[in-house]
Amino acid sequence: MIRAQDAAVAAQLPELIEASASDPIRRGELRGRALCARIAALHDTYDELFRTVGGEPLERGDLIARTIDAVRRWWPEGADEINGMAQGAGLPAEHVWFLNTRTELLAEARRLGAGAGARECSVAVQIDASAASTVGIQTWDWHDHMVDCWHPVAISGGKQSYVGMTESGIISKIGVNSAGIGVHLDILFHQEDHAGGVPVHLVAGRILAEAGSFDEAVEIARNAPVSASSAISIHDGARAVTVELSPAGAELVEPLHDWLVHTNRFQTPRLRQGEYRNPEETDSDADAWARQAVLRERTAREPEINGVDDLLQLLDSEPNQFGQLTCLPALSEPIGRRWHTLATMITRPVEQTFSIKAGIPLGDAPLRTFAVPGSDSTEAATSAH
Template sequence: MTFPTFTSTQTDPHARGKELGTHRRKQITGNLAGYTDLFETAGATPAQVRVWGERALDRCAGWAPRLAEEITGIAAGAGLEPWQVAVVNARTEILAAIDATGEGECSTSVVLPGGGLPPRTVQTWDWHDHLRDAPMLWELEPAPGHVVRTFTEAGALAKIGINTAGLGIHFNILRHDTDTADVGVPVHLIARRILDEAATVEEAADIARSATVSASTVITVVTGSEAASIEISPAGVAVVPPGPDGVLLHCNHFLDPALAVGERHATERPGTYIRHRHLRDNVEGLSGEDLTGRALTMLSHGPDDAPVCAHPDLSQPLNQRWETLATIGLDLPARRMRVHQGGPCQVTEATWQVF
């Protein structure tokens, strides 16, 4: 099984968005419906969600007008209001506003082997199982000759991805004491601007610092020769480099000592520490050249071991059910991603989708 793909032919932001919205209307409206159910289950009212969506779009228009135009274009193509597409892009911010909690989420490994060899990366992407049809792969050209390829959710402008400047990103959610309901720039749009504009870790960090946010996340940036986890929260932005061994591992807790003082996710659901320890204990396998081998090294199921590969407990409400929906590696030399639909326990050489 593979994720649906779409290649934009339009270069104007509004036209590009409208083209995507037209061709992926069913998937985008379905994704919005799934998030509407999630927010309602977590305690938000429709009126609150609309206000948050409108605020997110306004913040986007002030920080990245071209991305706001693209959101408006997607809405036009999909037959939605712009604030509704903004809701999909601001789902992290809305969940922070609701103060939603949950055990699942993603694990990321980056190893810089040195000696001129390319980085070895792999990530699991965990999310709610009722949204398993949301992911898609999208290729676009935000500037002449600059191509972006992203694994994202239908209607969201970016998530995990790579560009033809040779920069790629992984993406994990975080939670911080300073997260607020005063919705700021959506972190998914920070990821998109990094893919659109950055070729170095420093450029990516500068983009992150320029945004006023209300929710936390970490964007792990990788190029052919460098990597860093850019931890983003309302309390500030921190750049966490690899260790002396070239290893950079991230789950869902802050690594920067100053930001870690306000840690929320791990204080309520400490499984992130267990997953991080599993990665650290298996660095040798995560350092291998073969992506299938790296993905299988990730493999670990709860409750007895670190739940890096998540499967939903169907007895739980939908906002407490988690599934590893994708396993992803970045191929920096080829400027491509390799994507597997599902968790590491289902990975074989034949299941990778090259994008």
């Protein structure tokens, strides 16, 4: 079955952006040069989004300065790579930091009473003990007018090499590294969320760039001084866990019946007590819990999901189904409220491969597979499913 979606979404085939250098500033410069026009355009797009969601104007410069200080203390190499991207792109450093801090700035806007409840990202990770492997799949649901903001990326030269997907100018999001660590990311909402801490995208980035083991990846996430909440799901071929991050601390979600699922709401009791709920966005809250329920039911019914087709079916949903795993926008809604699944991704840490297709899981875009630089796997492209 092939489901209909926005043709512009399905048509995206962005090139793989590669950067290899031992110096993080140099790695950033290489990325910035390759993406200069796209980084500048995405900065302007997010700038427009912040003006659209309204609310009190943010003291963006001060918030970004606080973020830079936090990152410098926690991961100086990450700060260097972001500054290198700005240099390579020929842009003010604040423009690239703005992109890397966009989740935190949106949290700050939400704290001040602006913004809409997000409908974004469903994650599932399967542990197959008999095959000594794990596989993760997720959708990335985001604003439909940002259809061309993402690209696959392959980075090498640091502690670990990695391959994955990110937005232009943002250090990292989702991927697999050379130590066999897979990383997925979905947003959470806590009453204490604000801007000024270490961005969640840099937490994912540091895991991919540095973690040499499952335990090290979990510790990087747990010890990150974040100011906005997100769930980082980590797997390594034998184990899987979701680290729920928030300004109130971190908690772990363990797999249930060899499956880890996550859908934008806290699952751990302590953090759930402080979850942010907008009384005007109850449909967003209900949708997130419905998506989790659908995934729980599907993985319980079919605990052994075999092959790419089964994985893609897992995150498919009917139009207007309660629990929109496949996200399509209501075109009557204004910018800032039109959510579309812009990409579907599969991580296989044992094989050290990352697969991605533009748009929804059962859309007509091809599934492309990329290998971690230097791994035994080879880059391949597969047909549409």
